[in-house]
Amino acid sequence: MTAVRTRSRSRLLRDTASSAQVEALLIITVATILVTRLYLHLTGYPQVGGSVLHIAHVLWGGLLMVAALMVSLTFIGRAPDRIAVLLGGIGFGLFLDEVGKFVTKTNDYFYRPSVAIMYVVVVLLLVVNRAVHLRRGPSPDEYLANAALTATDGLAHGLTPTDRDQARVQLARAREGGVDPEVVEQIDLLLARCREVPSRFSWVSLRLPERLRGERSVRVAAALLTVFSVGILLNAAATLEEDLAARTSNVVTVIQLVGSGVTVLLCVVGSVGLWRRRRWAIRALRTAALITVFFVDVLEFAVQEFGALLNVAVGAAALSVFSHHLRQMSRHEALPDTA
Structure with missing residues (x-):
């Protein structure tokens, strides 16, 4: 369970x-x-x-x-x-x-x-x-409240098959957590009375199209993140060389060089591990994307302003792909326990 x-x-x-x-x-x-x-x-x-x-x-x-x-x-x-x-x-x-x-x-x-x-x-x-x-998984009360909210909305507007299935999974988790089975049963009856409606627009589909959710997407994201990270690294190295030649120093450039260097290293290690289908490889790539989005790109914005948008888009897209793939792996590993 x-x-x-x-x-x-x-x-x-x-x-x-x-x-x-x-x-x-x-x-x-x-x-x-x-x-x-x-x-x-x-x-x-x-x-x-x-x-x-x-x-x-x-x-x-x-x-x-x-x-x-x-x-x-x-x-x-x-x-x-x-x-x-x-x-x-x-x-x-x-x-x-x-x-x-x-x-x-x-x-x-x-x-x-x-x-x-x-x-x-x-x-x-x-x-x-x-x-x-x-930071922590949903509590049984949260599972129950969300299922009840879905049923309430469904009575007025109908439910998609995905929403109904998700609500019933939440009810099952609430029952496992000690919620009154009679309450769970009543909400399940409300879900059954909701009319079915076609699947609607989802923010998840906006963030990550279906074609970008397979293993191929992970390799493409890893390749793009590596290329852009190498580009940032080379640019920072060239800028630092110019600063040294002019006998000036820029702390931002040095920090950017170190951050992009760590990102490139993680990208290379993660890309090699992908060929062996190792989970740690995706974790390494996700860490590289996190460093890119939350550290390197901050420095890029400070220097280039809106010129850094392309780097941010690549880092954010790669982070979305890696995070989604890790969640899918966790769900697949949990399937035998929930059957």
């Missing part, structure tokens, strides 16, 4: 769908920042409010974030949650885009380190989101 945590009496129960929703919110946030910067660049940075007033878009961001809260607090179900994610992501992006104005005495929108600040904020939120959901 799969190990289930003992019942928790915590008043804060986690939504198993919230991790993907937070990731979607941050994706929309980053997209909003990029679209806003592009629009302002193309239109010559217009000011809303005339010659006297300047209505900064941080205000519109705040209004949209409040609207997201109102939607989330007023309505029940998954559909309002998706609307709140969209409004909140756009609002947070507009808010974060003007961070340069609020960390400088001169209200400098073009403050160069502001891009790095935005990146660090987004990365920290992703880390917190992951920590909340991965």
Whole structure:
């Protein structure tokens, strides 16, 4: 049997769908920042409010974030949650885009380190989101509450086969954890009464298309991450050589050289281990992707600003592929125990 945590009496129960929703919110946030910067660049940075007033878009961001809260607090179900994610992501992006104005005495929108600040904020939120959901498995009460939430939404809007199956797995885990079997049975009856609807759009499918979920995707991601890491390493080495020739020193370049060097080493070791189908190889590659996204790319943003976006995209995509593959391996190993 799969190990289930003992019942928790915590008043804060986690939504198993919230991790993907937070990731979607941050994706929309980053997209909003990029679209806003592009629009302002193309239109010559217009000011809303005339010659006297300047209505900064941080205000519109705040209004949209409040609207997201109102939607989330007023309505029940998954559909309002998706609307709140969209409004909140756009609002947070507009808010974060003007961070340069609020960390400088001169209200400098073009403050160069502001891009790095935005990146660090987004990365920290992703880390917190992951920590909340991965530091411990769901409790029986959380399994039960999530299954009940699915049944409630399903009675009004119907359920996809995947949602129904997932809710029933959660009920089974809740029963194993000591939840009253009669309560579990009642929720299962509610699930059975929900009409079936076709599978809908999923943020998971947005983050990782089906063709990128097999073993081939791991090799492609490893190759791309290795190539880009070698490129960063060579660029840092060339920059350091120029600094030494000019008898100047840049601590950022040295740190970037060390970080990218460690990433390249992990990529090479992991790529070799892939041919032997070793699990530690994917862990090594995932560690390399983590160092790239949370360390090397921060330095890239500090130096190149938005020029580092391609490196971030490669690192984030590789991290998604490696993490997904590790989760799939864990699930397959657990299948005999849950049968």
